[in-house]
C-alpha cells in the first residue's frame with residue numbers, strides 16, 4: 186500500500202512517500218521536474234541508478250559510504266565537486282543512499298550557495314525510518330559526533346522499501362534499532378506489535394515492513410513538529426528522540442566511527458543503559474526493563490559492550506553538545522511507550538548509579 190505523510194514546519198512543508206517498487210519511477214519524475222540536478226549516490230546502490238535511461242548524461246558523484254564520509258575533508262571534497270557542475274540556487278541535490286550520505290548531503294545542500302534544494306531517496310532501513318525525516322544533518326568532529334551541522338528540511342523524501350533487499354542483516358538490524366527506539370519512547374501498542382512481528386519486519390516482509398516504517402515516521406514527525414530546532418522548550422522536545430544516544434554516540438566516538446559498531450548497535454547498548462538508569466532511579470519497572478531486554482535478545486540486538494563504563498566514554502559524554510550547565514540531558518523511560526527528558530542528572534550521579 187502506498188502512503189504519504191506531510192510534514193509542515195514553521196517555514197517548510199514537504200511530503201514523505203512510502204511506495205514499494207517506486208524508486209525508478211520517482212527518480213524519473215524528479216529528473217523531468219528539475220532543470221539542474223546533482224546526484225550524490227552511495228556506490229552500493231549505483232546499480233539502481235544505472236537502470237535510469239541515459240543515466241550517463243546526468244550529473245552524479247559516487248560516494249563510498251560509511252560513517253567516515255561525515256568528515257570536514259570529505260565535506261570539502263564533495264562540495265567542490267558539486268560546485269564544479271556550475272550549479273545555481275535552483276539546483277536540486279538528490280541523495281540516494283543511507284543515513285551517512287543523507288547527513289552529508291543535507292549539510293552540503295544547506296551551505297552550498299547558502300542553500301539549494303534537497304531531495305532524499307533513503308536506501309537503508311535506518312535512513313527510511315529515521316535519518317531522512319526531520320531535517321537534521323551534519324558531520325563529525327574530533328570532539329564528537331554530528332557536532333557540525335544545520336537544520337534543513339528536504340523538498341521531498343521518497344521511500345521504497347524494496348531497495349532494502351540488498352542490505353546485510355546487520356544493517357537491517359541497525360535500522361530496526363531506531364524503530365524500536367520510537368516504540369519505546371512513545372507507543373506501547375507499537376512495541377507490542379513489534380514484539381509480535383519483528384521477525385517479519387527483519388525478514389523484509391513488505392506488509393509489516395511498510396507498516397513499521399510508516400508508524401516510525403509518524404512518531405518521529407510528532408517530536409520534530411513540537412520542537413523543530415531542539416530548543417528543549419516542550420516536554421515533547423525532539424531531544425526525546427535521542428533516547429539511547431548519549432551512551433550510543435559516545436561509544437561510536439570511542440571506536441572512532443569504525444565498523445566495530447553500527448549506529449544502531451551503538452544505540453541499542455545506549456538504550457539498555459538508559460533503561461537500566463531509568464529502573465535504578467525508580468522510574469521504570471523491572472518487568473518493563475526485562476521485557477525490553479528479552480525483545481533485544483530475541484532479535485539479536487546487542488545489549489552490552491565491554492567498554493561502556495570506560496572513563497573515556499564519560500569524558501566524551503561530558504563534551505556532548507546536548508548538555509548544559511554541567512548537567513546531562515538524558516532521556517529516561519517511565520514505562521514502555523512513555524519517556525521524558527531529565528535535565529538535572531549530573532555525570533557523577535550517572536556514573537555512581539551505573540557502576
Ligand SMILES: NC(=O)c1ccc[n+]([C@@H]2O[C@H](COP(=O)([O-])OP(=O)(O)OC[C@H]3O[C@@H](n4cnc5c(N)ncnc54)[C@H](O)[C@@H]3O)[C@@H](O)[C@H]2O)c1
Nearest residue numbers: 229250251283284285286308309311316321348351352448
Ligand atoms: N539526521 C538524523 O536525524 C539522523 C538520525 C539517525 C541517524 N543519523 C545518522 O545516520 C547514519 C547511519 O545511517 P545508515 O545506518 O544508513 O548508515 P550508512 O549510510 O553508512 O549505510 C550503511 C551501509 O549500507 C550501505 N547501503 C546503503 N544502501 C544500501 C542498499 N540499499 N543495499 C546495500 N547496501 C546499502 C552503505 O553503503 C553502508 O555501507 C549515522 O551517521 C547517524 O548519525 C542521522
Ligand SMILES: [Zn+2]
Nearest residue numbers: 363430448452
Ligand atoms: Zn540514531
